[in-house]
Amino acid sequence: MDRVLCLGIESTADDLGVGIATSEGVILANKRSTYTPEKGGIHPREAARHHSAQIGFVLEAALRQAEVGPRDIDVVAFSQGPGMGPCLRTGATVARAAAIYLGVPLVGVNHAVAHIEIGRLAAKARDPLTLFVSGGNTIVTGYEAGRYRIFGETLDIPVGNCLDVFAREAGLLYPGAPDLEKRALEGKTFVPLPYLVKGMDLSFSGLLTSALEKLHSGNWRLEDLCMSLQEVAFSMLGEVTERALAHTGKPGLLLTGGVAANKRLQSIMRAIAEEHGAKSYVVPLEYSLDNGAMIAWTGLLAYLSGVRTPVNESFIRPKWRLDEVEVTWLR
Amino acid sequence: MASIEAAPRRIAKGAEAELFLESLWLGKSVLAKRRLEKKYRVPELDKSLREYRTIHEAEIIHRAKEAGVSTPILYLVDVPCSTIYMEYVKGKVIRKILDELSTEKRLDFFHRIGGLVGKLHRAGITHGDLTTSNMILTEEERIYFVDFGLAELTREVEKRGVDLHLMEHMLMSTHYRYAEECFSSFLQGYREIMGEEATAEVVRKIEEIERRGRYISEREVLEDGDEQSKQVP
Numbered sequence: 104m105d106r107v108l109c110l111g112i113e114s115t116a117d118d119l120g121v122g123i124a125t126s127e128g129v130i131l132a133n134k135r136s137t138y139t140p141e142k143g144g145i146h147p148r149e150a151a152r153h154h155s156a157q158i159g160f161v162l163e164a165a166l167r168q169a170e171v172g173p174r175d176i177d178v179v180a181f182s183q184g185p186g187m188g189p190c191l192r193t194g195a196t197v198a199r200a201a202a203i204y205l206g207v208p209l210v211g212v213n214h215a216v217a218h219i220e221i222g223r224l225a226a227k228a229r230d231p232l233t234l235f236v237s238g239g240n241t242i243v244t245g246y247e248a249g250r251y252r253i254f255g256e257t258l259d260i261p262v263g264n265c266l267d268v269f270a271r272e273a274g275l276l277y278p279g280a281p282d283l284e285k286r287a288l289e290g291k292t293f294v295p296l297p298y299l300v301k302g303m304d305l306s307f308s309g310l311l312t313s314a315l316e317k318l319h320s321g322n323w324r325l326e327d328l329c330m331s332l333q334e335v336a337f338s339m340l341g342e343v344t345e346r347a348l349a350h351t352g353k354p355g356l357l358l359t360g361g362v363a364a365n366k367r368l369q370s371i372m373r374a375i376a377e378e379h380g381a382k383s384y385v386v387p388l389e390y391s392l393d394n395g396a397m398i399a400w401t402g403l404l405a406y407l408s409g410v411r412t413p414v415n416e417s418f419i420r421p422k423w424r425l426d427e428v429e430v431t432w433l434r
Numbered sequence: 435m436a437s438i439e440a441a442p443r444r445i446a447k448g449a450e451a452e453l454f455l456e457s458l459w460l461g462k463s464v465l466a467k468r469r470l471e472k473k474y475r476v477p478e479l480d481k482s483l484r485e486y487r488t489i490h491e492a493e494i495i496h497r498a499k500e501a502g503v504s505t506p507i508l509y510l511v512d513v514p515c516s517t518i519y520m521e522y523v524k525g526k527v528i529r530k531i532l533d534e535l536s537t538e539k540r541l542d543f544f545h546r547i548g549g550l551v552g553k554l555h556r557a558g559i560t561h562g563d564l565t566t567s568n569m570i571l572t573e574e575e576r577i578y579f580v581d582f583g584l585a586e587l588t589r590e591v592e593k594r595g596v597d598l599h600l601m602e603h604m605l606m607s608t609h610y611r612y613a614e615e616c617f618s619s620f621l622q623g624y625r626e627i628m629g630e631e632a633t634a635e636v637v638r639k640i641e642e643i644e645r646r647g648r649y650i651s652e653r654e655v656l657e658d659g660d661e662q663s664k665q666v667p
Contacts, residue, residue, distance in 0.1 A: 252607060258596070258643060293478040302563045302584060302600040338475045338483075346449040374474040 108171065109178040109406060110201070111399025112158075114194030115186025115214045116239060117145045119154040121165040122396030123176075124403050128224055131169035133389060133396035134161050139277060144267070151189035158197050165395065176205055180402020183211030183412070184420030186239070191419040199414050210402040211412040214393075215240060215425040218386075219251060220404060221397030222359035226384035231355035234344050234372065235425075236362035237393075238263035238278075241305060241340070242425060243347045246433055253426050254347040255303035262336050263362045265307040269314050269332055273325055283329050284365050290330020294323055298335050303346060305339050337368050345375045359386040361393070408432040442466060450583060455522060462521070464509060467491075469516040484516040487583060492518050494559055494585040501557030503550050504578045523578045529566035532609055540612065541619040546577055548623025551597065554579075555636075556627060560586045560593040564601040566609070595639025598624075602640065 106125050113120035117139075123132040138153035140146055166173065181198030184191060195211075202209040218240075219233050232245045232254075241257040260268075263280060270279025275286070297313050299306040314332045317323050348356055356376040362368060363386050376383035390397060408431040442454035454466040469484040492511040495518075499505050507521035528547075532540060547569065554561060561568075562584030570578040586593060601620060605613035625633040 254607075293476050295478075295482070298479070298483065300584065301596045302565075303603075304596070304600070334476045334479060338472075338479060341472070341474055342449070349449040371474040 107177045107403065108175055109180055109399045109403035110176045111180040111395045111402050112194045112198050113182045113393050113395045113398045114154050114190045115182050115393060116190055117150050118393035119157055119161055120393060120395030121161045122394060122399040123165055123169040124396060124399035126403060126407060130396045132165040133394055134165040134168060135394060136161050147187040147189045151193045154190060154193040173205060176207060178208050178210055178402060178406045180210040180212050180398050182214045182398050184214065184423035186214055186421060188419065188421045191421060195417060195419050199417055203414060208406065208411050209414055209417055210406050210410055211417055212398050212401045212405065213423055213425060213428045215242065216251060216428050217397035217401040218359045220401040221390045222357045222386040224400055225387050225390050226357060228355045228357045228384040230353060231357035231384060232348050232351055232353040233357045233359060234340060235360045236262050237360035238267055240360060243344055244425060245351050245353055246430060249434060250428065250430055251425050255305065255343040258301065258304050258306045259308040262307055262340060265311045265336060268311060272315055273318055284367065286326050286329040287333045289326040292327045294327050294331040296331055296335045298339060300339050300342050303343055305343055307336060310335060333367055337371050341371045341375055348375065348379050348381060353381060355382040355384055357384040359391065361391055363391040364388055404432040465520050465522040467518045485513055488513055488516040488518060491582045494582045497557060497559055498554060498579060501553045501559065503553050504576050506580060523570050523572065523580055525570040525572040527567055528569040528571055532566060541615060544616040544619040545623040548620035549627050550577060550579065552624040552627025555594050558587055558589045560588055560597050562586055564597055565604045591635055591639050594636045595643050598636055599640045599643045
């Protein structure tokens with residue numbers, strides 16, 4: 104079969120990404136432009152405004168990086184959800200327009216599935232248990248009978264959000280979590296913080312509240328708080344992941360999503376994989392944050408297994424759950 | 435620590451603890467549950483988690499008995515070694531026999547399990563890890579709850595809701611063929627102990643928990659957006 108090229112647009116939150124993937128599993132382009140809020144967290148409308156202003160440049164840069172023209176594109180994929188409505192809508196609008204203009208099929212991609220698929224591709228992991236952790240998601244999942252089943256997830260806020268908000272309140276550099284990780288290295292004394300695991304599910308909001316209270320009380324060293332917050336949050340992730348790994352007996356453990364960039368979390372996951380005789384995989388940095396390549400690659404997998412999203416059914420799905428997606432390419 | 439007369443035999447290793455069967459211990463067949471050290475946790479956190487969970491589990495196993503739920507007899511709680519020595523309950527793990535049961539029998543079991551969970555909740559105990567792997571059926575057809583590792587002493591509707599949510603979630607993921615009918619039997623048994631009103635309250639909570647767990651990014655956006663729109667003129 105001839106090489107098929109898929110262009111993918113990612114716009115679930117603050118990152119606008121365009122990627123181009125081939126049916127041989129090669130990523131030809133992966134370009135990104137990130138909206139940075141002047142103050143506070145991501146404002147969906149402002150982020151969407153950024154995306155619509157930047158999409159032309161990012162598209163052009165991706166095509167240039169891939170050394171292909173618009174007419175070489177065979178499929179257009181876009182992140183259909185879950186995510187922030189205004190941001191999703193911007194990406195979807197561009198994708199629909201591109202598909203109609205080029206006369207090629209459109210494929211809507213689930214953002215969480217894309218994080219798993221790019222991790223599997225880049226790390227060459229066949230059938231891993233996956234911990235997907237980012238600013239918007241905290242999910243322990245694995246493939247079983249046609250779908251990515253959710254073994255554990257957060258009951259309230261995602262772990263990345265917990266770290267980001269703490270970092271922001273502590274006046275650390277935006278986007279927060281990387282600076283928090285650096286400070287944590289200088290932590291010496293462990294500060295007890297609430298540890299909340301419910302069966303296979305997690306809760307981070309109490310941990311965040313307690314950490315913020317301690318931060319504002321001024322009685323604790325910031326570095327110690329950063330270290331302790333990370334340790335508690337990651338130990339919670341470790342416990343649930345370990346249980347799911349023991350339960351499913353999967354041969355590998357894949358760490359994906361923005362928080363996968365954290366070295367401490369990586370070392371915890373490596374230790375757990377080793378303990379259970381599983382191989383440990385970490386998504387490479389360029390694919391850990393939200394990116395267009397993962398949408399392009401997942402869109403391609405879906406397209407090749409027969410999935411099409413007609414333009415008149417391509418509504419965005421801000422609440423689209425990972426386990427609702429039929430994983431047609433793994434059957 | 436009391437002396438052990440025969441060499442212990444490890445019979446199970448979970449993610450959190452290992453179980454040893456000690457054939458002769460003051461003349462009894464004894465199960466030792468030892469919580470494992472986790473190298474990936476900082477030592478302070480690791481020690482406090484293991485000790486806390488050991489004491490806590492022992493206390494709750496005892497309280498569950500008072501509430502009318504069959505649990506193993508406790509012999510010794512060795513906190514520094516984070517080990518509980520308890521009765522070895524002989525029987526079959528419910529999860530493993532469910533497929534072999536007749537529909538009627540299965541529904542009866544879930545009806546009884548619902549009642550037992552109701553008794554726990556009524557006594558202010560939430561289980562925290564309700565799965566059919568933690569329940570044992572003895573020869574006399576008594577259902578034992580054997581793992582209270584994540585249980586809590588609380589009367590919060592939230593935590594009761596999480597318990598039932600876990601039960602439903604477990605049914606959907608491991609026994610999906612008959613999940614729905616089993617859960618409704620379970621709820622019936624639960625209702626008989628907890629009453630109509632309290633049950634309805636918990637069921638509402640389950641729905642809320644499911645909504646909350648599911649659509650995180652969306653909810654975050656709304657909160658954030660609201661907060662910020664106040665700052666934007």
